[in-house]
Amino acid sequence: MTIREIARLAGVSPSAVSIAINNGKGISDETRRHILQVVKENNYKVPKTRKSSKRHRFVLVKYLDHGLGVEENQGFITSIVDQIEAECRRYSYDLQMINCNGETAKNTLENIMQNPPEGVILIATEMLEISYKMLDLITVPIVILDNGIKYKNIDTVVMANEHIGYNATDYLYNLGHRDISYFKTSRQMHNCDERYEGYLKRMRELNLPIKPPVLLTASLKGAYHDMKKQLSNGSFKPKGAAVADNDTIAIGAIKAMQEAGYKVPEDVSVIGVDDIPFGAVTMPALTTMRINREALGTLTVEIIRKRIQNPTWPGMHIEVVGELIERGSTRQA
Incomplete structure (x- = not known):
């Protein structure tokens, strides 16, 4: 049984279950008692908790299928990652970056959860719907960047x-x-x-x-x-x-x-x-x-911070609109 299954049985978010079993802050006493009762009734074995650290740790995962949307877009994604790094430094967060592809993604996410970070940022530009199920492996706060992951109750930061x-x-x-x-x-x-x-x-x-x-x-x-x-x-x-x-x-x-x-x-x-x-x-x-790109990177870190502070909030979907920059490649007909 997984944390997500416990969450479904208890009618709460996976983050709320994680807080309850780790005696964290952010949920009511009533919710905590309810979750722990569900844990007990289902004989759920609480996984080992990570070692305490003064600095929060985030993991940024770049999902690559063909690389055209992430690596071939002339530095677009790189500049967003640069802003995410800058925001993490501003808040004194440690940021670990990992690449994976369709074949290695499941093992990568499982390995991340062996020593769970405070949060995961997934750049999912090239991820297709068939791969969404593996997101259930992540039981800590997660923000999806550059993929709306429609119809799932998960935090996303995307372009409009x-x-x-x-x-x-x-x-x-x-x-x-x-x-x-x-x-x-x-x-x-x-x-x-x-x-x-x-x-x-x-x-x-x-x-x-x-x-x-x-x-x-x-x-x-x-x-x-x-x-x-x-x-x-x-x-x-x-x-x-x-x-x-x-x-x-x-x-x-x-x-x-x-x-x-x-x-x-x-x-x-x-x-x-x-x-x-x-x-x-x-x-x-x-x-x-x-x-x-600065807005996308800044909002990504801000959303994951809000999710850690407010684990029971509903999923948040943030869209950043485009701005017209008129140059020489267009003219009046």
Whole structure:
């Protein structure tokens, strides 16, 4: 039997069970008695508690499937991790960082719980729904970063992806564009899928024609080579405007279109998402929806701190909206 099973039987959160069996603070005496009674009735064996320490310890786990969303996005995730590290230093928390993939994730999470930290931060950009079940292995406060984990009562900090895709499309429409394509990653990632849903929603509201998305690998070289192929075989002809899943895809696609003789923004306007540093120095500089990485990192640490202090609060889902940064890759139609 696990802490989560005890929590379900007692009708409380796993964090509340952990507090009760470790004689911690943060729950009422009545709740504590109720939980301990359920523990006793089910002959639950309380696991060994970690050694006491003056400093709190968090574990940050980067889940990698293909690496395109985490490692190939030109430092976007790295800058969020930098902010998480800065916040942990500010509060005198120790931060341990671990990488895992689909094959090693279960063992990684089990090993973490052998010596449980105060909290776990999971960067789940590339995690798909089929892997969500293994999150039950974590019985300490956990915050999921960059994946909404819909329909689960778990704390998350994400970008407002549908809102971002919607607003990017609306921006191009307000420039006078009516032929608006979508450059989409060829690998499934929840945040990109949600951005595409925002694009589709606005296109339908505007009663504009929707073409199949242009599928591109989510790396600079991959998007460049994929776009070159589509231009050479005639499956895509640049015109009007395009929303890209992220800046990396946008920059790779623009380079291929320019080499094929198309001009940006004269022939096609392009807007990306993220505002990676490289986008500001491309020719032309890339219009984008900026995502505030400092906010994402700061909120992640703040949410896990709140969860430790208030284990019985309901799950919290925090969304950070995008900010339009207008540069040279878009213009009036």
